[in-house]
Amino acid sequence: MRFGGLTAIDELSFAAPVRQITSIIGPNGAGKTTLFNCITGFYRPSAGSIVLAHPVRGSLRLETLESHRVAREAQVLRTFQNTRLFPKMTVLENMIVAQHNALQAASFFSLAGLFKLRRYRLAEKQALEQAMSWLQRLKLLEFANIAAGVLPYGTQRRVEIGRAMCADPVLLCLDEPAAGLNPRESAELNDLLLELSRESGISVLLIEHDMNVVMKISDHIVVLNYGRKIAEGAPLLVRKDPHVVKAYLGEEDFQEQRA
Amino acid sequence: MRAIFPRQALSIAERLRDAGWIAFVALVLGVPMIGLTTVDAGNKLVVHTRLPLLMEFVAACFLGRLALRFSLDKFAQRKIERQAQEARRTVQIPARSTLPLIKWLGWWLLGAALVLPLMFSGNRYVVDTATTVLIYVMLGWGLNVVVGLAGLLDLGYVAFYAVGAYAYALLSTQFGWGFWQSLPVAGGLAAFFGLALGWPTLRLRGDYLAIVTLGFGEIIRIILVNWTELSGGPNGIASIPRPSFFGLPFQAPSDDGVQTFAGFFGLEYSPGQRVIFLYYLILLLALLTNLFVTRMRRLPVGRAWEAIREDEIACKALGINVVTVKLSAFALGAMLGGLAGVFFAARQGFISPESFVFSESATILAIVVLGGMGSQLGVVLASLVLVLLPEIGRDFAEYRMLLFGMAMILIMVWRPGGLLVRREPAIMAPAPMQARP
Numbered sequence: 001m002r003f004g005g006l007t008a009i010d011e012l013s014f015a016a017p018v019r020q021i022t023s024i025i026g027p028n029g030a031g032k033t034t035l036f037n038c039i040t041g042f043y044r045p046s047a048g049s050i051v052l053a054h055p056v057r058g059s060l061r062l063e064t065l066e067s068h069r070v071a072r073e074a075q076v077l078r079t080f081q082n083t084r085l086f087p088k089m090t091v092l093e094n095m096i097v098a099q100h101n102a103l104q105a106a107s108f109f110s111l112a113g114l115f116k117l118r119r120y121r122l123a124e125k126q127a128l129e130q131a132m133s134w135l136q137r138l139k140l141l142e143f144a145n146i147a148a149g150v151l152p153y154g155t156q157r158r159v160e161i162g163r164a165m166c167a168d169p170v171l172l173c174l175d176e177p178a179a180g181l182n183p184r185e186s187a188e189l190n191d192l193l194l195e196l197s198r199e200s201g202i203s204v205l206l207i208e209h210d211m212n213v214v215m216k217i218s219d220h221i222v223v224l225n226y227g228r229k230i231a232e233g234a235p236l237l238v239r240k241d242p243h244v245v246k247a248y249l250g251e252e253d254f255q256e257q258r259a
Numbered sequence: 260m261r262a263i264f265p266r267q268a269l270s271i272a273e274r275l276r277d278a279g280w281i282a283f284v285a286l287v288l289g290v291p292m293i294g295l296t297t298v299d300a301g302n303k304l305v306v307h308t309r310l311p312l313l314m315e316f317v318a319a320c321f322l323g324r325l326a327l328r329f330s331l332d333k334f335a336q337r338k339i340e341r342q343a344q345e346a347r348r349t350v351q352i353p354a355r356s357t358l359p360l361i362k363w364l365g366w367w368l369l370g371a372a373l374v375l376p377l378m379f380s381g382n383r384y385v386v387d388t389a390t391t392v393l394i395y396v397m398l399g400w401g402l403n404v405v406v407g408l409a410g411l412l413d414l415g416y417v418a419f420y421a422v423g424a425y426a427y428a429l430l431s432t433q434f435g436w437g438f439w440q441s442l443p444v445a446g447g448l449a450a451f452f453g454l455a456l457g458w459p460t461l462r463l464r465g466d467y468l469a470i471v472t473l474g475f476g477e478i479i480r481i482i483l484v485n486w487t488e489l490s491g492g493p494n495g496i497a498s499i500p501r502p503s504f505f506g507l508p509f510q511a512p513s514d515d516g517v518q519t520f521a522g523f524f525g526l527e528y529s530p531g532q533r534v535i536f537l538y539y540l541i542l543l544l545a546l547l548t549n550l551f552v553t554r555m556r557r558l559p560v561g562r563a564w565e566a567i568r569e570d571e572i573a574c575k576a577l578g579i580n581v582v583t584v585k586l587s588a589f590a591l592g593a594m595l596g597g598l599a600g601v602f603f604a605a606r607q608g609f610i611s612p613e614s615f616v617f618s619e620s621a622t623i624l625a626i627v628v629l630g631g632m633g634s635q636l637g638v639v640l641a642s643l644v645l646v647l648l649p650e651i652g653r654d655f656a657e658y659r660m661l662l663f664g665m666a667m668i669l670i671m672v673w674r675p676g677g678l679l680v681r682r683e684p685a686i687m688a689p690a691p692m693q694a695r696p
Contacts (some may be wrong), residue, residue: 019348020359034671040576041575042572042575042576067575067576067579068574068575068577068579068581069578070578071575071576071577071578072578072580077576077577077578078576080572080573080576084570084572084573084576085569085570085573086569086570086573087569087570087685088569088682089562089565089566089567089569089685090683090684090686091684092686092687092688093562093565093684096562096686097562097563097566097574097579098577099576100559100562100563100566100577100579101578101579103558103559104559104560104563105557107559107560108557110555110560113554113557113559114551114554114555114558128686130691132680132688132689135688141688144688145684145687145688147682157373163577164577167578197467203664207474
């Protein structure tokens with residue numbers, strides 16, 4: 001991915017295994033969020049390809065799809081580094097909006113909905129149940145009818161994950177979900193993510209700076225620096241990789257200076 | 260509750276005494292100001308009394324005070340309760356989200372709108388003004404879709420109003436179409452123009468969108484002024500047929516055997532009948548608009564409109580096709596404006612580009628903003644304020660617009676978010692699931 005003269009991601013290639021949690025780590029400006037933007041269709045990569053093995057639709061070339069089609073057809077959902085909820089809408093409405101496409105199809109260009117036909121009422125009931133079950137699972141039930149924008153930051157993050165889950169993802173891309181969470185909330189998040197990948201069969205891509213989270217739950221870690229992959233592998237291996245240590249701590253320089 | 264909040268526990272006797280004091284003050288003040296008046300008899304002034312008017316004034320003060328005190332107490336009580344609840348750190352989930360007062364106000368206004376022409380059947384001015392209010396209410400509800408719900412700032416809304424009006428004017432004068440036949444065609448045409456404006460401006464938001472829509476409104480007006488062959492230019496189009504009551508025209512009985520409304524129902528003909536009919540017609544159109552918009556708001560499209568207003572990028576990330584959602588908002592908003600335009604042309608019988616200047620767009624936008632973006636009832640209140648204030652202000656002659664401007668500033672100081680800021684959720688969590696441990 002290039003922006004004018006700046007190459008943000010260069011010769012990056014990795015695979016995120018199905019039903020596993022793949023973490024992408026790296027110093028600030030390494031190109032992690034740019035990578036997400038490429039995957040979810042907000043940027044079109046200048047070169048290369050991104051292939052998703054969709055369980056139903058076969059392999060999809062994500063870089064050829066627009067952002068809303070990445071979410072709708074490839075079922076790749078994402079959250080944002082600075083949460084992007086619909087602040088004036090209630091938490092429940094946020095969850096329902098995430099199911100827009102299914103509901104819109106059921107409403108038959110809104111006609112079935114305008115006349116409150118059975119088929120639309122059923123679809124709406126289903127959507128509501130889906131939303132409520134996720135709210136319950138994320139312990140958000142009590143906030144259902146409250147405007148999302150007034151909730152505390154940590155809760156908003158959970159709402160955003162719940163909203164993405166309501167859209168029925170195959171691949172879930174989380175951009176720093178643990179930022180701003182206290183240790184307890186962050187531990188809860190760990191459990192949730194593990195549950196999602198193990199039980200709900202969702203593949204997770206995770207950008208995270210909190211090493212407690214990354215090391216505990218990742219199956220696979222990819223390390224970026226200046227847009228290039230510098231290491232990849234299981235958490236224990238990556239932690240000891242000299243390139244990673246250098247990128248994060250600059251240890252060699254440090255030792256050289258002392259010597 | 261009563262023991263904790265003694266202020267709200269006023270007995271009926273106390274309330275009556277309180278209102279009685281106010282009535283007494285009103286009486287004392289009213290005797291010189293209202294009760295006595297001077298009449299020029301010949302060449303000297305004679306003092307006359309106006310006791311009935313004085314009594315009406317005192318009674319109004321008495322009842323008004325009762326109502327005011329009651330609602331103020333209710334507000335205060337609710338505020339205290341809310342604070343108490345917050346202090347207990349529980350999250351309050353209202354069983355019914357609507358404030359009863361506001362809901363009441365809506366029904367009350369509807370009732371008043373229904374009986375108004377019956378009460379003022381002899382007073383053409385009142386019914387005419389009410390009709391104007393309703394046109395603006397309908398326009399406000401239409402623009403509310405674009406600005407209030409979808410958050411797309413549209414400064415050229417009057418263009419769609421013009422498209423609807425000219426569509427009916429041309430269809431009826433050139434092709435002899437009736438009002439009801441033209442209505443869907445004109446609405447569709449206006450929706451098409453909405454798409455024509457929406458398509459090139461998809462990427463624009465906020466100020467940039469406002470400028471383009473402003474230009475669009477002017478383009479339509481200038482085309483109407485200059486394309487003389489089509490629109491009659493500045494002279495406009497005259498003698499547009501008035502709508503009839505299921506084929507029965509409103510006109511004086513004539514000898515040529517045409518069945519008229521008055522003749523069919525065995526009534527005596529009066530020109531007021533048409534005025535009242537037009538009033539009920541726009542009331543019907545406006546209510547249908549309201550029903551349509553409130554229903555749409557509870558549908559996926561409506562929620563997507565609001566979601567786009569809130570965060571377009573998040574919408575894309577959730578798989579919502581922003582293009583179609585925006586275009587549907589533009590098209591439906593434009594259609595409603597076009598329908599109002601058809602009615603306007605049918606009511607006036609004459610239209611010219613003069614009626615579709617920018618200040619009209621600004622007024623409609625002001626109605627939406629003053630009412631509180633996205634609030635249906637707010638639009639009604641704001642239309643009442645914006646149409647009636649200049650009417651009331653007629654007595655103030657050259658200070659009329661000054662008064663108008665001051666009122667608008669006051670509203671914005673008092674309620675910066677508009678008259679009704681509260682947003683109704685489009686979907687509520689079902690009650691049993693709200694139960695908390």
